[in-house]
Amino acid sequence: MAEASKQAQAAPRGVAVRCRAATAVSGVLHSGRRLEEALDYQGLGRSDRALLRELATGTVRWAIRLRTVLDDLLDRPLPRRETEVEALLLVGLYQLAHTNIPPYAAVSATVGALSKSKAWARRLINGVLRRFGREPGQRLAAADARSVGVANAHPEWLVIALEAAYPDAWQGVLDANNQAPPLTLRVVGDRAAYLAELAAAGIEAQAHPLVETAVNLKSFRPVASLPGFPEGRASVQDAAAQLAAPLMETRSGERVLDACTAPGGKLAHLLSQTPDLHVTALDPDSDRLDRTRETLERTGLAPEALLRGDAARPQTWWDGVPFDRILIDAPCSGSGVIRRHPDIKHLRRPEDVGPMEDRQQALLEGLWPILRPGGKLLYVTCSVLPEENGERVAALQQAHPEARAEPLPQQWGRPAGPGCQILPGEAGTDGFYYARLRKETP
Template sequence: MSGVRLRAAEVVGQVLAGRSLTEALPAALCQLPVKEHAFCKALSFGTLRWYHRLEFLLRQLCVRPIKDPKIHALALVGLHQLAFMAVKPHAAVAETVAAAKPWARPLINALLRAYQRQRDALEKAAEADYEASVSHSAWLRQRIEQAWPRQAAAVLAANLAHPPFAVRVNLARVSRAAYAQRLLAQGLKAQEVAAVDSALRLDRPVPVEELPGFAQGLVSVQDAAAQLAAPLLAVQPGQRVLDVCAAPGGKTLHILESCPELAEVVAVDVSQERLQGVRENLARAGVAGKARLICADARDPSWWDGRHFERILVDAPCTASGVVRRHPDIKLLRRESDVAALAARQREILSAVWPLLARGGRLLYVTCSLLPEENEAQIRAFLAEHPDARAVPIHAAWGQVTGWGRQILPGEQDMDGFFYACLEKC
């Protein structure tokens, strides 16, 4: 099993070098037997989830920093197995050592065995360190504590938890209860998410091929919080709908499922590669011809033909600070300077697409962020600058009111962290 540890270390090393986990992981899995994929994912995600704590432990164990990035990453993978995984310690040490370059094997062996001997003292020291104790960078922890002082401890803990495996049932074709029975017939247990009519939470993650009807569009994999967008948009037959920043297309597909009688759906994304994901998503459900896909920057609607949209969905690019448990690499890749840059981009997108909305139409602003600068402060500033806009209160059994929108914090009703705000044009 040393090969799987080596591949996981390569993934971790690439993320530490600035590549996303989504980009780095597939290449590693291609080099492994299918039976080892789950373990490689567990090693990669887990090491990144606990990176700040593991890095602290490694610094305590090393007389000098490990200069070789691959050996550095492998040491973190080894520590993660001993600290957080139910792997037999002797196997974790032996297989991690075997995965190292020959010159580095004595070093890896010494580090891991030293951790085993000093574990209690090292973990006590980690608990006393600001970053290591909750395995978050100092700036992100501070931002969360400033924004959510009473809930910060729960948010930080939720960010370290394994995310639930949630699916969205295509209610136009099958009821949620009926689909739950289909899952049960295949030995898959699922619970209904009370706050979201289309959502089921499975007891364990499974490959999408094992979900009955997935290839035919009966169900899609999507967190329950993200499934709130289409109902809040409240589309009606005959309307034209614009979905900007649409990739990977889950919300676009949900809009089409919720109202097949729409006049037109236009999905815009700046990435041609990511638009291909939207195209594949729609094709799987048999609705590829029902949406027009446009590759463009949402801040430059020069493609617009002058016909107004009755509904606009702005799934804005953001820090993704609300989905850290699902994408632990965010904690390593995001920088504090990104917050202001992304907030400026969000303002530009809102200002660019607002003229495309018909009078009396609705714009739904969505982020998967926890930070006020990207959420309620963004909407407050927009309302101040646009007298023809008014905020529509969202009355719901999920999240909490935050000025001009509603915020779900990570882990609330076992959902990801999302912000929603509804605006209407007067």
């Protein structure tokens, strides 16, 4: 879609935004790109940035459902090579089905976003969108009747997994995944004072009811423009993720390992909470370590050591001195953060979960021996799949009877094996799993 990208630079504002939205959508659906990487905000003002984000994110969120609607509207399937045309049709359908944009404006701007080489498709896009606009309710209902996955815009494998794991709550998880999340900040220092600072800047926000460092903004804002963000007084972090640092229960002078540190949000929180920790922060990916360094530079914090290494193989980086605390923010399916990253619906496959489980178990087994007797290990994922969460921790306990699960606060989440599962949308957070294990002294 190179020609479409060039066109976006010169097109009228509304047309340019649709063009960039379609490019991002196509990047996710056809090239396996992460949505945040595919979005191009360059040169756009605040309102256009917000519109681009809304159109691209919303289209990706509902694409499974919208693709079924589109199949019903087309006389014949689009050739697979026509990715630009399909993406624009999906962006157009999203506007008509899920926004308050006037239909004539949505259709006109979407048709206008076609690149010159696709001029043949103008009539097609115009006709399909107008046909949908005449009977949107009937078209959506017909698509929803196909399957639960289509009706909820989720892959069928994930719907089946959620229904099996949460027979009393799976529909609520799907509904929460399809809601746009708030922009949540972690505030350093006096939260009430920061809320007053936001109000003085004309930014609507409210304190999170259960997480004392969290603030939810009413609408999307470029984070660099937020008060105190460049100086590190505020960072973007979901409220459930902000539970990690307090659950570590660190004390001054302790030796701490952050085993999967990138992109550095939990590390920065740990260091701001207990500044005189001796922290070793580790990640196997050099690019992700660079992101961690950027986070730390902005916040003005630094661990004792920031290393590239495989946490599951301590013999390659460990100095032989046991740790008082270990944080494993394990790589996972991301099934708990779909509301914030709807591209996960399209990028994750059921066959991805097994290798994730193997990696999670390798991390637990590799790091447990280097925790001192009496020390604590906090296992965290942003997954809602039991096989990545409670089952992994239970397997460690079975192999190591000295691994004792500690109770966690009960004002959030539900018991899940040795730990606690927070489901998406509960208390307005993403889905996270936490388990804290204490190594009993022999």
